[in-house]
Amino acid sequence: MNKPNLEQKVFLALLLVVSLAFAWILLPFYGAVFWAVILAILFGPMQRRLLKRFGGRPNLTALTTLLVSLLVAVLPVIIITALLVQEGATLYQRIESGDLNVGAYVEQFRAMLPNFVQHQLDRFGLNDLGSLRDRLSSGALAGSQFLATKAFSFGQGTFEFVVGFFVMLYLLFFFLRDGPELVARIRQAIPLSQNQKRKLFSKFTRVARATVKGNIVVAATQGALGGLIFWFLGIPSPLLWGVLMAFLSLLPAVGAGIIWTPVAIYYLLNDQVTQGVLLTLYGIFVIGLVDNILRPILVGKDTKMPDYVVLVSTLGGLSLFGLNGFVVGPLIAALFMSAWGLFTGPASAPSPLSAEMPVVPPTERPG
Structure with a gap:
């Protein structure tokens, strides 16, 4: 048996196993890792521009970009989500108490339709809106109940949310600072031509x-x-x-x-x-x-x-x-x-996007 070939196969198998094990470890925080990568891609151009203005100081640049992304993208989503859950809980209480009757709106809408439209509904067998009314009422109640449940269960998941949130911010800082170096290492590991x-x-x-x-x-x-x-x-x-x-x-x-x-x-x-x-x-x-x-x-x-x-x-x-x-x-x-x-x-066609993502070798990274 060819010993170098066997060693290569064993090494590739080991590489696959440890990669899957590492992905399994990160699985509980896959959302935090994913959004850290997405925000790093979105705010990467800003980070590169600020790096030039700050005189090649990567830590200060990454921290500034992190704060900007937090104010622009993260905090508004958290605030809107909290308000949405609160509004859903209020809507659920109104529907459950009968203050908001979705079925009555359906009946009122049918009564306002012109006679010829109601005739066409009867002709095509769509005159029975009772089932539609019931489905809309139950759907509205279920949707508002889901949001209300989220409002009550948020306190139970506060610790997981806070941990995931800070993991995302922590990773985002290093993805912004070391992004070009990480991309260079990933590109080097992919078995394709340059x-x-x-x-x-x-x-x-x-x-x-x-x-x-x-x-x-x-x-x-x-x-x-x-x-x-x-x-x-x-x-x-x-x-x-x-x-x-x-x-x-x-x-x-x-x-x-x-x-x-x-x-x-x-x-x-x-x-x-x-x-x-x-x-x-x-x-x-x-x-x-x-x-x-x-x-x-x-x-x-x-x-x-x-x-x-x-x-x-x-x-x-x-x-x-x-x-x-x-x-x-x-x-x-x-x-x-x-x-x-x-x-x-075409394999030989020049890429018009070659300058989209410049790669900085690890030895040439500023700072």
């Missing part, structure tokens, strides 16, 4: 950053605008509806319109023409145009993934990874498209 590794890393970094940033910013903007108009019109639980519009903005073509369109129709049928027209115009020309204006700026034509890929990968990620799948799904899709684009593309 040209392939450069293309793969550059393409994936650019697509991932643009896709994640585009999805999050567009969703947050549409949700904030939708919640603002709901608050202005006096609609109950505007924060809850705004968060729903933010998530539904990932659906191509319809998106947040699934939430505000029925409300606008309700206003129009209830002779509240001013509110209905205002909400319709606002939804079309303000909420609806955010995607067409912001997404090309944040994503760009050369890195934008198809809408159906974003939709399927996001829904699949949410079903597998929970809320983290909102970002995990599109990231995996970006890696998939980058790898297959590298495989099917």
